[in-house]
Amino acid sequence: MAIEVIGTKSDRYDEILTERALSLIEQLHRQYDARRQELLVRRTARIAEISAGASLGFLPETKDVRDDPDWRVAPAAPGLIDRRVEITGPTDRKMTINALNSGAKVWLADQEDANTPTWENVVGGQLNLLDAVKRQIDFSTDTKSYALKPDAELATIVVRPRGWHLPEKHLLVDGTPVSGSLVDFALYFAACGQLQLDRGQGPYFYLPKMESHLEARLWNDVFVTAQEALGIPRGTIRATCLIETYPAAFEMEEFLYELREHSAGLNAGRWDYMFSVIKTHRDRGVEFQLPDRNSVTMTVPFMRAYTELLVRTCHKRGAHAIGGMAAFIPSKDPAVNEQAFAKVQADKTREAGDGFDGSWVAHPGMVDTCRAVFDAVLGENPNQLDKLREDVSVTADQLLNVAATPGEVTEAGLRNNISVALQYLAAWLEGTGAVGIFNLMEDAATAEISRSQIWQWRKNGVVLDTGDTITTELVERIADEEINAFDQSLRYQSARALFLEVALADEYVDFLTIPAYDRFA
Ligand SMILES: CC(=O)SCCNC(=O)CCNC(=O)[C@H](O)C(C)(C)COP(=O)(O)OP(=O)(O)OC[C@H]1O[C@@H](n2cnc3c(N)ncnc32)[C@H](O)[C@@H]1OP(=O)(O)O
Ligand SMILES: O=CC(=O)O
Numbered sequence: 001m002a003i004e005v006i007g008t009k010s011d012r013y014d015e016i017l018t019e020r021a022l023s024l025i026e027q028l029h030r031q032y033d034a035r036r037q038e039l040l041v042r043r044t045a046r047i048a049e050i051s052a053g054a055s056l057g058f059l060p061e062t063k064d065v066r067d068d069p070d071w072r073v074a075p076a077a078p079g080l081i082d083r084r085v086e087i088t089g090p091t092d093r094k095m096t097i098n099a100l101n102s103g104a105k106v107w108l109a110d111q112e113d114a115n116t117p118t119w120e121n122v123v124g125g126q127l128n129l130l131d132a133v134k135r136q137i138d139f140s141t142d143t144k145s146y147a148l149k150p151d152a153e154l155a156t157i158v159v160r161p162r163g164w165h166l167p168e169k170h171l172l173v174d175g176t177p178v179s180g181s182l183v184d185f186a187l188y189f190a191a192c193g194q195l196q197l198d199r200g201q202g203p204y205f206y207l208p209k210m211e212s213h214l215e216a217r218l219w220n221d222v223f224v225t226a227q228e229a230l231g232i233p234r235g236t237i238r239a240t241c242l243i244e245t246y247p248a249a250f251e252m253e254e255f256l257y258e259l260r261e262h263s264a265g266l267n268a269g270r271w272d273y274m275f276s277v278i279k280t281h282r283d284r285g286v287e288f289q290l291p292d293r294n295s296v297t298m299t300v301p302f303m304r305a306y307t308e309l310l311v312r313t314c315h316k317r318g319a320h321a322i323g324g325m326a327a328f329i330p331s332k333d334p335a336v337n338e339q340a341f342a343k344v345q346a347d348k349t350r351e352a353g354d355g356f357d358g359s360w361v362a363h364p365g366m367v368d369t370c371r372a373v374f375d376a377v378l379g380e381n382p383n384q385l386d387k388l389r390e391d392v393s394v395t396a397d398q399l400l401n402v403a404a405t406p407g408e409v410t411e412a413g414l415r416n417n418i419s420v421a422l423q424y425l426a427a428w429l430e431g432t433g434a435v436g437i438f439n440l441m442e443d444a445a446t447a448e449i450s451r452s453q454i455w456q457w458r459k460n461g462v463v464l465d466t467g468d469t470i471t472t473e474l475v476e477r478i479a480d481e482e483i484n485a486f487d488q489s490l491r492y493q494s495a496r497a498l499f500l501e502v503a504l505a506d507e508y509v510d511f512l513t514i515p516a517y518d519r520f521a
């Protein structure tokens, strides 16, 4: 084999880094990496067109797919028929057990937004998944022991691999790092694919951050090859695509079509979506400028258009439509806690009323709230695929109507973005990819919004409510004030450097996780 493992080989890693898994990764890399690289170049080319004045829109070349009334995605697979509440979270051992026990129908086992892809997290997370699938997982601290509930219905596992842009530098083929997406996918598929089938379910995935239906086609081809290579029947894999980039919103139907024999629907990934609005239009001045992060709610016109279109598109094709993450988490402060639950309830109520078949929560404490809302709408039905939403018709202009977003850019909003980005990056660099900050769940997607807003506002020379203009000096000054206010402020020095690199660079940095990952050996 010409695949090399550069990362350390700790206890039990050989159960994951098997010859079968490594040769699958090598095969997928040889067959598909050039195409992956081309698609990444295509992303850059599209942004250049938009910078030069082009507009996103529905694609003329795929009109036939949208106009053909006859095709449908595969019927929902076992464990994915009723998805009324899905919990997301990283694959560390304790959280794996807590998520499976949470009462949610599905657990999105996250190797993406909620994970720092250190080698230990990548392989250790796969070991936790393997133990979970075998129902042989436990964990203990000095004060508490964790085990799977023996007689309870455990959440269906759906693994989210990294996006197409991220490399995995601890695995090399002919000296070249392989794709993080292919690694996360193939390690899980090789270790757990057949085991999941034996248990009556299957290898299921969430696919993040795609920007074109051609990227979905690439995933489909990867699935076909991998199933054939491991002797697993074609069509066994199921994948839910996140619609969480601005270009993807114009290709929802095409995503379902490309993956139709493996599709398990679409999800409205709202946080990356907002990030992508800024990122895609980085050179368009104030045209696509967003106000303070907290004022971009799901009911502003462009977000509403996106979620309505998602439900309409999915149900037209027999696919599940899954709602997004309300980032509120339980708090020890009773007043804040009450607000958090009220906000989650309102968010899920809107989604259930709009026709979503289920939605996401970030914390086990929110599972009952989400379930109760969907129970009230679904009743005995496992989903509401029959709610076709033929009343919905969304235009490109509505998806692009960012200008109608109310709100302003305030000093408090700027300071909040700076503080959140610093705190999040400090945690990420220490190996923790999801954190509770100021009573909200923060992860790579929400941190991307924070740093992108700062980048956009500074570039546009935005004047704050205080009358100050956002400049490099102002951002640096507030960053230092925030850091000095933290306990152990020294800990934040590497986060500070990374933050300034991704928030203030002359040229917009496509993903903060790329320079962040470069910091690891
Ligand atoms: C934009 C997107 O992509 S959203 C999807 C990606 N993001 C995520 O998945 C984030 C998921 N959520 C989390 O990671 C966590 O909830 C955090 C980091 C935000 C907060 O976690 P904590 O600070 O541990 O919260 P808290 O102390 O209230 O947790 C209480 C218990 O619930 C557990 N818990 C909290 N969230 C989760 C979760 N998502 N999955 C499993 N267990 C969880 C904790 O491990 C803790 O367990 P313990 O009592 O046995 O020690
Ligand atoms: O992955 C989900 C998102 O909102 O981003």
Ligand SMILES: [Mg+2]
Binding pocket: 113, 208, 242, 244, 269, 271, 272, 445
């Ligand atoms: Mg996301």
